[in-house]
Amino acid sequence: MPVRATKRGVSRTPLRRDCDVLICGASFAGLAVARQLSGSGAEVLLIDRYEIGERQTSACGIPTQWLFKLSLQSSLRQTFDELLVHTPAASVRWSLPWTFSTFDYRELCALMWEQATLPESSFETAKVDRITRARDPAASHTVHTDRGEIRAPLVVDALGWRRVLARSSEIQPPNAPLSRGLEVHPRSSGDQMELWIDPRYVRAGYGWSFPARDEMRVGVGSFWPAHHVKEPTVRLARDLDLRSERYQGNWIPHELRPAVEGGVFFVGDSAGHCLPLTAEGIRTAFYFGIACGRELRGVLEGTLRPEEALRRYGAFSDAHHWKYRWLLRSQRIIGALNTTPLVGALSKAMGRRSIAHWAFQHYLAIAPPSFVDREKPPRAGVRTAPAVRLDPL
Numbered sequence: 001m002p003v004r005a006t007k008r009g010v011s012r013t014p015l016r017r018d019c020d021v022l023i024c025g026a027s028f029a030g031l032a033v034a035r036q037l038s039g040s041g042a043e044v045l046l047i048d049r050y051e052i053g054e055r056q057t058s059a060c061g062i063p064t065q066w067l068f069k070l071s072l073q074s075s076l077r078q079t080f081d082e083l084l085v086h087t088p089a090a091s092v093r094w095s096l097p098w099t100f101s102t103f104d105y106r107e108l109c110a111l112m113w114e115q116a117t118l119p120e121s122s123f124e125t126a127k128v129d130r131i132t133r134a135r136d137p138a139a140s141h142t143v144h145t146d147r148g149e150i151r152a153p154l155v156v157d158a159l160g161w162r163r164v165l166a167r168s169s170e171i172q173p174p175n176a177p178l179s180r181g182l183e184v185h186p187r188s189s190g191d192q193m194e195l196w197i198d199p200r201y202v203r204a205g206y207g208w209s210f211p212a213r214d215e216m217r218v219g220v221g222s223f224w225p226a227h228h229v230k231e232p233t234v235r236l237a238r239d240l241d242l243r244s245e246r247y248q249g250n251w252i253p254h255e256l257r258p259a260v261e262g263g264v265f266f267v268g269d270s271a272g273h274c275l276p277l278t279a280e281g282i283r284t285a286f287y288f289g290i291a292c293g294r295e296l297r298g299v300l301e302g303t304l305r306p307e308e309a310l311r312r313y314g315a316f317s318d319a320h321h322w323k324y325r326w327l328l329r330s331q332r333i334i335g336a337l338n339t340t341p342l343v344g345a346l347s348k349a350m351g352r353r354s355i356a357h358w359a360f361q362h363y364l365a366i367a368p369p370s371f372v373d374r375e376k377p378p379r380a381g382v383r384t385a386p387a388v389r390l391d392p393l
Contacts, residue, residue: 029268036293183219
């Protein structure tokens with residue numbers, strides 16, 4: 001893991017430099033982009049307000065195949081092939097056609113950075129404030145941080161839902177397309193991955209319990225940002241005879257936003273890549289991060305102009321709009337039905353293996369693990385062929 005070279009706050013040493021690619025944000029999306037640029041020969045700078053792996057804001061679960069495709073399986077903590085779903089009417093087991101795993105956030109981030117790190121790559125802690133855009137597409141943008149200015153012709157915003165480098169003003173809860181979630185991490189163990197679709201905990205949303213070997217990740221998420229989630233999270237933990245300790249939470253985008261704006265690439269939560277309904281955002285951060293990194297490589301290798309890479313990546317993200325709209329409609333329907341007996345009936349229908357497998361196979365196809373295989377990550381020091389066309393599936 002990187003070691004902080006400077007103190008926090010005003011005691012930080014100045015940071016003023018140029019680089020080929022500046023990636024703002026060092027969680028799942030930013031690390032996926034950096035990993036894809038390994039071996040490009042470019043000077044890549046990754047910056048974040050926190051150290052890599054320092055600040056977990058997710059329950060850290062993902063379809064297991066993604067961990068193996070990215071060689072991150074050593075961070076795996078526990079694997080599940082079914083989901084136990086509780087409604088006021090009944091509890092039903094949903095069979096999964098693929099397994100889902102929890103993982104250790106710090107360890108996974110360290111593994112991704114190890115895969116990305118080369119002599120040309122570096123990491124710095126800095127808080128991003130704003131950007132001054134270059135007028136010439138081939139010139140460098142200037143990103144202003146609390147430690148100084150960084151200049152780069154290629155800039156990626158992977159800073160999360162605030163979308164810091166956008167031209168428009170920041171989206172602000174509760175009047176924004178955001179869900180909210182909070183969870184606790186008591187020291188315990190379990191063998192069931194569970195969901196609660198139950199208005200006794202949240203009117204429009206769900207509760208969850210994800211075991212991760214030596215801890216439980218228990219929380220509540222609401223589709224309505226004005227609804228508070230701390231009290232129901234504490235109550236759910238208490239109902240499970242677990243302590244409410246080691247809190248973490250975050251706002252969760254549930255609408256797709258432009259993936260390019262003003263010459264900047266947006267990836268992960270800053271582009272609204274988190275899936276509506278399920279709030280799953282890790283594999284989509286990997287998925288779109290890989291897509292973004294492939295286009296950036298094309299620029300670095302001279303096969304694409306920056307404006308072409310922006311256009312292609314933007315079109316790739318936009319091609320997923322219909323999938324996100326479908327999930328958002330489902331989110332609104334479930335939110336409206338959560339206080340009715342129909343939710344129990346839908347849950348029982350999903351208890352049929354054929355229906356559950358059909359639904360979850362289509363769900364996985366939104367960001368399939370096979371996407372990793374379409375272009376193998378390059379070996380260090382090896383120049384690759386020109387980027388291929390990126391398909392939505």
